[in-house]
Amino acid sequence: MILVNGQQASTVDVLDRGLAYGDGVFRTLRVQDGVPLWWRDHYAKLAADCAALLLACPDEAGLHAEVCRAAEAGEAVVKIVLTRGSGARGYAFPDAQSTSRIVARAPLPAYASAGAPDAITARWCTLRLARQPHLAGIKHLNRLENVLARAEWTDPAIVEGLLRDDLGAVIGGVMSNLAIMSDGNLFTPDLAECGVAGVARTRLLRGAARLGIPIHIGRLLPDAILAADEVMICNSVMGLRRVARLDDVTWPSAGWTASLNTVLYEDVD
């Protein structure tokens, strides 16, 4: 089911600023037995991303009801897109802004289905992310870098591509965040200048803290990835997955991903 501003629909206004400029944000949630997982974190992130773009965020209860309605039943993904609504031509905000809401159910992708392996193959992308502190961390609709990076490979055995910024620091995957374990410590890239700070990453850091694992958020170079005991990627659809292969480099399991994936799904607040 697809809801546009609360009504079942399959189209949006051609003058929507989400289409014109990518002027909006989005979220992708996993649905289990018709229930959207991690809702509180998703809504908090949506509200923060809206605030960063000076966009009015819909109220939580109303949006939750729409997500539950679109989720229907069973296993699925629900995508929420919020845009600055329709407006006259030109970059200036419309005089009367009204946030548009698109809530759409989609099937669970193969890489996140029940039978998918818990360890994946990744590659290095050649495209380097631009550093833009005003947009870093936000899951906004300007995703051409991700589209071009994802177009670098077609081999279905490769689940994810790892991205660096123009200075060579590792930022994350095309559709996921990255973390590594080294000597019992968790390291994950700082996302102050580029990348998306996803909800699964937030929950991973929270869960690792509960397990007493020291956490380091900072600049990570490719050498640190290659030297890690375990490399992991995460997003809200697949949870946490171990990277078993990165181009020609392989890792055996060091046992961290399974335990961290468990705490990812714990709601203890």
Next chain:
Amino acid sequence: MILVNGQQASTVDVLDRGLAYGDGVFRTLRVQDGVPLWWRDHYAKLAADCAALLLACPDEAGLHAEVCRAAEAGEAVVKIVLTRGSGARGYAFPDAQSTSRIVARAPLPAYASAGAPDAITARWCTLRLARQPHLAGIKHLNRLENVLARAEWTDPAIVEGLLRDDLGAVIGGVMSNLAIMSDGNLFTPDLAECGVAGVARTRLLRGAARLGIPIHIGRLLPDAILAADEVMICNSVMGLRRVARLDDVTWPSAGWTASLNTVLYEDVD
């Protein structure tokens, strides 16, 4: 009139990748007496931008017919948006790509109407553009930087904001390209790392060459702007305008803008 894939419509598919990721390009043309100006240059730029994004560009004759139909009569602006069409969720290109075409007429903005002054007021924006060589120069749909920069001011007397990159080089206006005249030479920013290389800029450089003006495309720092004999901005809707004021700095006319604006409209090929 708005045409979506050749049909009169006011909506697009909610799953269009232009909305999901800003996965597409656009053009804004001026229409005079129902005729789209500078069509050959606009189509050439559209084809180049599509190629840069690995997007199939519609054939020229068919698109021209749609633009003329949407243009109707009189003075107007026509915007062309091309997207990678609809697709399943996920950054990967759809298996069967089909470029979507949106051709929409809009009224001429006040700053470009017949009565608008030929000299304008501009300001410096604080937002710095990120440098991304893979997207630089392309008029793609990822325009959140422009949206946020345009949101820095509301004073209707200010027509344009000037943008620098993160290293301090001047790149252009939020909706225009920039050129300056100094000692009889024309200088305009190199756009290899960010900015949009617009059709008016291309025509300005061609016209200046015809006038025998030496042209320099390179790195321009704010000091060079402030020391210029004449500062100019251009786009396809307003043509060339002189910047008479930039925050607290003012310039009298040095006479260049009027003659250069004339050659901008000459088709001599």
